[in-house]
Amino acid sequence: xxxxxxCAGLLTNHEVFQLLTDRGAMGAVDVSQGGMGPAAIECQVxxxxxxxxxxxxxxxxxxxxxxxxxxFGLTRAETLQLVNLRPSQPVEAHLIISDCEMRLPGxxxxxxxxxxxxxxxxxxxxxxxxxxxxxxxxx
Numbered sequence: 085x086x087x088x089x090x091c092a093g094l095l096t097n098h099e100v101f102q103l104l105t106d107r108g109a110m111g112a113v114d115v116s117q118g119g120m121g122p123a124a125i126e127c128q129v130x131x132x133x134x135x136x137x138x139x140x141x142x143x144x145x146x147x148x149x150x151x152x153x154x155x156f157g158l159t160r161a162e163t164l165q166l167v168n169l170r171p172s173q174p175v176e177a178h179l180i181i182s183d184c185e186m187r188l189p190g191x192x193x194x195x196x197x198x199x200x201x202x203x204x205x206x207x208x209x210x211x212x213x214x215x216x217x218x219x220x221x222x223x
Contacts, residue, residue, distance in 0.1 A: 097138035137170040149203040
């Protein structure tokens with residue numbers, strides 16, 4: 085195999101999720117047969133993305149979010165992380181955006197989070213979260 089274009093572009097988690105869905109990565113992988121081949125890795129990535137915001141996003145939603153984020157002067161990498169992580173709290177935005185306080189003064193962070201909330205659907209509910217929380221609280 086020969087790499088034709090190294091780093092030809094960035095992919096959102098949604099695009100990777102769609103690719104894996106189209107390839108049928110959701111099937112069970114036999115771990116007894118080594119379990120670390122390409123099919124097993126694809127299956128693990130697919131399972132991770134099923135619980136991530138990528139699972140509920142659409143191409144149109146990603147495009148709308150990217151378009152709205154453009155007015156905030158974010159880099160391509162920051163926009164990608166914004167789409168992939170779908171921050172909902174200011175602290176999350178500060179972790180994504182370099183020099184956030186200087187670049188997005190005043191209520192600009194809140195405006196950005198509002199734009200994300202309006203364009204990207206929420207992450208899927210993960211089963212077992214309530215039971216895990218109760219187990220942690222219970223001791």
